[in-house]
Amino acid sequence: MSDASYSERPIEGEASLGDYFALLKPRVMSLVVFTALVGLLAAPISVHPIVAFASILFVAIGAGASGALNMWWDADIDQVMSRTAKRPIPAGKVTPDEAMTLGVALSGFSVIMLALSANVLAAGLLAFTIFFYAVVYSMWLKRSTPQNIVIGGAAGAFPPVIGWVIATGSMSVEAWLMFALIFVWTPPHFWALALFMKSDYDDAGVPMLTVTHGRKTTRNHILAYTVILAFLAIGAGFTSIGGPVYLAAAVTLNILFLRGAWKIWRRDETAALADDYAVEKSFFRLSLLYLFLHFGAILAEAALRPFGLGGWG
Amino acid sequence: MSLRAEHELHQRRRGRNVGVGLMLASFVVLILALTVVKVTRDNFQLPEIEEAQ
Numbered sequence: 001m002s003d004a005s006y007s008e009r010p011i012e013g014e015a016s017l018g019d020y021f022a023l024l025k026p027r028v029m030s031l032v033v034f035t036a037l038v039g040l041l042a043a044p045i046s047v048h049p050i051v052a053f054a055s056i057l058f059v060a061i062g063a064g065a066s067g068a069l070n071m072w073w074d075a076d077i078d079q080v081m082s083r084t085a086k087r088p089i090p091a092g093k094v095t096p097d098e099a100m101t102l103g104v105a106l107s108g109f110s111v112i113m114l115a116l117s118a119n120v121l122a123a124g125l126l127a128f129t130i131f132f133y134a135v136v137y138s139m140w141l142k143r144s145t146p147q148n149i150v151i152g153g154a155a156g157a158f159p160p161v162i163g164w165v166i167a168t169g170s171m172s173v174e175a176w177l178m179f180a181l182i183f184v185w186t187p188p189h190f191w192a193l194a195l196f197m198k199s200d201y202d203d204a205g206v207p208m209l210t211v212t213h214g215r216k217t218t219r220n221h222i223l224a225y226t227v228i229l230a231f232l233a234i235g236a237g238f239t240s241i242g243g244p245v246y247l248a249a250a251v252t253l254n255i256l257f258l259r260g261a262w263k264i265w266r267r268d269e270t271a272a273l274a275d276d277y278a279v280e281k282s283f284f285r286l287s288l289l290y291l292f293l294h295f296g297a298i299l300a301e302a303a304l305r306p307f308g309l310g311g312w313g
Numbered sequence: 314m315s316l317r318a319e320h321e322l323h324q325r326r327r328g329r330n331v332g333v334g335l336m337l338a339s340f341v342v343l344i345l346a347l348t349v350v351k352v353t354r355d356n357f358q359l360p361e362i363e364e365a366q
Contacts, residue, residue: 016325017332050350054343117347 019093023071023102024064031291032063032159038295039163039178041302042241047167051117055166058114059159062126065106066155069134072099074142077204083197103134118166125165129158143205146212153186154179160295177236181294184229188222188261189287195219195264196277196284219265222283226261230254233294241298243311249297253290260286 036059040052047055071078071089075096078084088094107130115123137152145151160178165171194201194208195218201208209218233254237247260283267279304310351357 014322014325015329017329048350050346054347057343 015088015094015098019088020098020102022088023068023094023099024061024106025067025071026064028067028156029060029063031156033060034292035178035182035295036060036159036163036166038299038302039160039175040167041163042160042174042178042298043164043167044240045167052166055114055118055122056163058110058117059126059162059166061106062110062114062130063159065103065110066130066133068099068103068106069130070138072096072103073134073138075099077143077206080204081200083200107134114166119169121169121171122162122165125158125162129155129162132158143207146207146209148207149190150187153183153190156186157182174236174239174241177232177239177241178295178298180232181229181236182291184225184232185287185291188225188229189284189291191218191222192264192280192284192287195272195280215269219267223261223265226257230258238312240311241301243301243304245300245304245310246294246297249293253293256286257283257290 033056036056037052040047040056071087074084075087075089078087079090084090089096089099107127111123111127111130114126133152133155137148137155141148141152157179160182161171161175164175164178191209194210195215198210202211209221233250234247236242237250242250260279263279264283272280301310
């Protein structure tokens with residue numbers, strides 16, 4: 001036997017640790033960690049740092065597990081869309097069975113560990129979130145209704161509620177306001193993306209609003225949801241999670257967001273094509289900053305509280 | 314000419330094994346820390362053990 005066949009070319013089917021990590025959707029995980037942490041710190045009861053760290057870690061693992069299950073189920077459409085074609089399964093680095101096994105194993109692990117580190121209610125909410133994202137959104141709604149991301153957005157909205165429940169062991173209006181903030185933010189965020197990633201969803205046959213009801217209707221919906229979101233976001237400023245810092249941030253951000261939604265609403269496809277969807281792209285980028293800064297402001301209010309400065313006194 | 318040249322595959326496997334090892338070690342440390350925090354709390358109570366009849 002000679003070593004003439006020796007090659008430096010990567011061998012398919014032997015995934016690296018990074019490939020498995022990519023299955024957990026690290027970018028989504030980072031958002032989950034951030035919003036769950038804000039929910040935990042905004043709660044009126046303080047948690048031991050090690051318990052908080054472990055609990056948030058298990059929430060992140062649960063979110064990653066649901067991401068792996070989503071990639072397993074959606075491997076066929078991920079292959080078609082340019083945005084997702086390089087994910088580990090369509091790229092041939094991880095097999096669908098491996099992704100499913102990892103997703104199921106990490107789901108069970110994260111829920112049990114969260115029950116042990118925090119409480120059973122938080123673990124139950126995490127289990128429901130994984131079920132909602134993997135089964136209700138990925139397996140059922142995503143391919144059957146243009147309201148897919150509206151209802152499916154609930155999965156992404158649960159982490160701050162879980163964070164709050166980790167600290168308090170119960171739910172409250174403030175926790176559900178944080179839920180509502182993400183829930184109502186999700187549709188305009190994704191519909192803006194769908195407006196400028198047109199062919200992707202068309203090719204994959206995903207019934208996005210842009211495909212089923214047209215782009216003008218999508219623009220109307222973006223404006224409507226942004227108006228509701230502005231009321232919610234500013235209204236939250238007058239509750240116990242709000243305060244002067246949050247309110248100033250919320251008013252500024254919502255004026256900018258409403259302006260963006262208004263511009264999108266006024267445009268037609270000819271104008272959008274002429275500048276390569278510049279307004280829609282800038283609205284999408286702003287939407288990321290919007291959510292980050294709202295939760296950052298809630299965090300700031302919580303951080304100022306021990307010094308007698310946070311909240312409304 | 315050596316047949317012992319390390320293939321990219323071996324590097325990938327080693328990376329995976331080291332990664333899993335480090336994760337397991339970190340998990341052990343985390344569980345130990347969690348246990349210490351929970352049993353040293355003021356409100357910690359040992360579960361009541363029923364005496365044998």
